[in-house]
Amino acid sequence: MAVRRTDRPGERRCSESGFAAFVDAWRSALLSRRTFLAQAAAASAAALFPLSSRATAGAADSTSTAGQLGPAQWRTLAAVQAHLFPAAADSPGAADINALDYLRAVLAGPALDADEKAFIVNGVGWLEDIAREQTGAAFTALDAGQREVVLRRVEKSSAGETWLANILLYIFEALLCDPVYGGNPEGVGWKWLQHQPGFPRPPADKIYGRL
Amino acid sequence: MNTDFDVCVVGSGAGAGPVVLTLAQAGYSVVVLEKGPWFTDKDFYKDEIACCRRSTYTPSLRDERHVIEDLDDAGEWVGESTHASGWDWWNGNCVGGASNFMSGFFHRLKPDDFRLLSAYGPIEGANIADWPIGYDELEPFYDKVEKVVGVSGRVVPHPHLEPRSSKDFPYPPTREHVIAGWIDAACRDLGLHPFPVPRAILPHPAAGRRGCEYSGYCGSYGCASGAKGSSRAALIDAALRTGRCKVIPRAKVHRLVSDRSGRVVAAEYFDAAGDTRRVDALIYVVACQAIETARLLLYSTGPRHPHGLANGSGQVGRNLVFSAGGSGSGDFPYARFDKAKAEALKVRGPFVNRALQDWYVIDDPALGGRVKGGTIDFLFRHPNAIARANSQKWGEDGLVWGMPLKEKLEAYFTAARYLRFEVFCDWLPTDDCFVSLDPQVKDKWGTPVARIRIGYHPHDLKIGRYLAARAEKVLVRMGADNVHSSVSAWPPPNLVAGGCRFGKNPGTSVLDPDCRAHEVENLFVSDGSFMPTGGSVPYTWTIYANAFRVAERIVDQLGGPRKA
Numbered sequence: 117m118a119v120r121r122t123d124r125p126g127e128r129r130c131s132e133s134g135f136a137a138f139v140d141a142w143r144s145a146l147l148s149r150r151t152f153l154a155q156a157a158a159a160s161a162a163a164l165f166p167l168s169s170r171a172t173a174g175a176a177d178s179t180s181t182a183g184q185l186g187p188a189q190w191r192t193l194a195a196v197q198a199h200l201f202p203a204a205a206d207s208p209g210a211a212d213i214n215a216l217d218y219l220r221a222v223l224a225g226p227a228l229d230a231d232e233k234a235f236i237v238n239g240v241g242w243l244e245d246i247a248r249e250q251t252g253a254a255f256t257a258l259d260a261g262q263r264e265v266v267l268r269r270v271e272k273s274s275a276g277e278t279w280l281a282n283i284l285l286y287i288f289e290a291l292l293c294d295p296v297y298g299g300n301p302e303g304v305g306w307k308w309l310q311h312q313p314g315f316p317r318p319p320a321d322k323i324y325g326r327l
Numbered sequence: 328m329n330t331d332f333d334v335c336v337v338g339s340g341a342g343a344g345p346v347v348l349t350l351a352q353a354g355y356s357v358v359v360l361e362k363g364p365w366f367t368d369k370d371f372y373k374d375e376i377a378c379c380r381r382s383t384y385t386p387s388l389r390d391e392r393h394v395i396e397d398l399d400d401a402g403e404w405v406g407e408s409t410h411a412s413g414w415d416w417w418n419g420n421c422v423g424g425a426s427n428f429m430s431g432f433f434h435r436l437k438p439d440d441f442r443l444l445s446a447y448g449p450i451e452g453a454n455i456a457d458w459p460i461g462y463d464e465l466e467p468f469y470d471k472v473e474k475v476v477g478v479s480g481r482v483v484p485h486p487h488l489e490p491r492s493s494k495d496f497p498y499p500p501t502r503e504h505v506i507a508g509w510i511d512a513a514c515r516d517l518g519l520h521p522f523p524v525p526r527a528i529l530p531h532p533a534a535g536r537r538g539c540e541y542s543g544y545c546g547s548y549g550c551a552s553g554a555k556g557s558s559r560a561a562l563i564d565a566a567l568r569t570g571r572c573k574v575i576p577r578a579k580v581h582r583l584v585s586d587r588s589g590r591v592v593a594a595e596y597f598d599a600a601g602d603t604r605r606v607d608a609l610i611y612v613v614a615c616q617a618i619e620t621a622r623l624l625l626y627s628t629g630p631r632h633p634h635g636l637a638n639g640s641g642q643v644g645r646n647l648v649f650s651a652g653g654s655g656s657g658d659f660p661y662a663r664f665d666k667a668k669a670e671a672l673k674v675r676g677p678f679v680n681r682a683l684q685d686w687y688v689i690d691d692p693a694l695g696g697r698v699k700g701g702t703i704d705f706l707f708r709h710p711n712a713i714a715r716a717n718s719q720k721w722g723e724d725g726l727v728w729g730m731p732l733k734e735k736l737e738a739y740f741t742a743a744r745y746l747r748f749e750v751f752c753d754w755l756p757t758d759d760c761f762v763s764l765d766p767q768v769k770d771k772w773g774t775p776v777a778r779i780r781i782g783y784h785p786h787d788l789k790i791g792r793y794l795a796a797r798a799e800k801v802l803v804r805m806g807a808d809n810v811h812s813s814v815s816a817w818p819p820p821n822l823v824a825g826g827c828r829f830g831k832n833p834g835t836s837v838l839d840p841d842c843r844a845h846e847v848e849n850l851f852v853s854d855g856s857f858m859p860t861g862g863s864v865p866y867t868w869t870i871y872a873n874a875f876r877v878a879e880r881i882v883d884q885l886g887g888p889r890k891a
Binding site for chain 2: 199200201202204207227229264267271277280281284285288289291292293294296297305306308309310311312313314315316317318319322323324325327
């Protein structure tokens, strides 16, 4: 009787907010969110992130809990964000919207599971490996053209695509959240996109995690 | 009998509020056990992160999840937990339930929806059944909802307008966006009959609530003004003022305890600290939304109920229905209009408030003759900025980033307005759409979670596509670009009913025509679970109306209004 669905789920009707995370997962090779995380954290990480020697080396460090990123890795992440969301004369870039600090707060906060955090953290290491293997240099040392080539290579694996989709999602949050969360300082993202926020706006003691 | 309360209500959403208010006003003591926290109007802000990007009004999927069972490519039913998929099935777990976050598109069912089998005949593979009551019996309660919850609108005759006992709505329509007039003009050019969508939103202050403040963010958000007719703002707050209602938030009822006679003798719940507690009452009312209601009954086995409370027929959880249909949209580039019109189009706040029910019944040889159709509602794309931006990161060949992404975002946000439509048609009940208890996955309290098989009937897609194609023609007539739609068989988790059918036959239904369990004389179910078929409109108005009807039966069973 029932037939396998072929369409992707659309926008949620009536409540209208969409369910971006699910659709993201769906877009990414029809694997669901945690199936990725499970695979990315297991020995098959090599298959998902095939160019990274760290992933190929085995599960040991990728199954560890979300390790702390060192200063160099934060610089790598900042460089990725700046490449994905560059500043321009009339529009804010990743640094202008506090994207790195915003992501730091998300990784330190209660929203994500440990394996979701580990996936974001480990992705930085995998990216660094791929950059070195492809170019012989650190990602941060590459010019824009080389960065583009490396990131497009990352995107070719489904885990890499999911990782980049995640980084972009938190850039959008930093761009368009209420400034009370630390992104979108003085509404710079809203102003650029002529977005009119709703009211009343949240005071600092009534935001996610404090309600 | 000496009990803690006269009536114990499990849940506090649309199925609960009318019971709570009616019983408290009739002089009975009522306890409301709500799993989630208790937010008030003062806790609701237009905060996309809290509202829609994180689990603030719903449980974390780490703690509480569902298992969704779908067909795999090999034709086997395979379950996947929502924690794994990220597909969140919670709709609002707090005092007032999902009604806090509804858009309040309020449509009544039509008389034919109460007799789908007799009016349209059987469909192979679908468990269609007539309701044991007719529209006439529910009409006074639809009317009561208009007045008590507060429904704003304007009656405009159209071919499928249902009979009404009041001439018009007690509240005039909420303010309308200029595009409503454009929709009207296009529809009339096409020979159609657009009408203003009734909304459970107060246009002006009344009943101790403020009127709508037109922030432009309604669906998915809690209402800060109290204008939205949530069960909390419109009913439970009023019940509390009687002094006979007690709400216990963070009280997760996991089991209704029954004795050897089969009667319910206690509701057992975990309190905020995780300790097990019990309350008892003369009558128990379950209203946890269809899926959780079925789960609670299935888990509540007892000496006379070995397969779950009131489940001697094996019908608990069966014939779950959603709303079939889909949605579509069209673009209105500002550059197409003169400055004044473009500025009018940009205005945020007022509502679109237009619907079409010209095809509520379809008589078209292409569909094999006279069949049940549905409703088309028009609305703007939701203003949530992060969700909108996130939808722009996918291009034809994967992710878009860098300057191309920024150009795409800027064009998407600043160059056009997007008018959407939503199609609502019957989700036919089938043997492949039901709730059971998952054999493995448990919630944080160690109770089995609901496992939901989401099979559907292909007929639903046929009707949905028929309606979507006609809605597209309206957008084309309006001059929209990029008109497209998507009709899918993915169930919308927020538009759910059935699972505890009401009927006259205890062998084929769980509840009697008064929504009392056939097998348990002091147990009522007052949420959308009772519906044998769902109709072709969102459910909330019908749930409210039926819960007011059930509340009167409960008052009768308790001996009528208690004298002061």
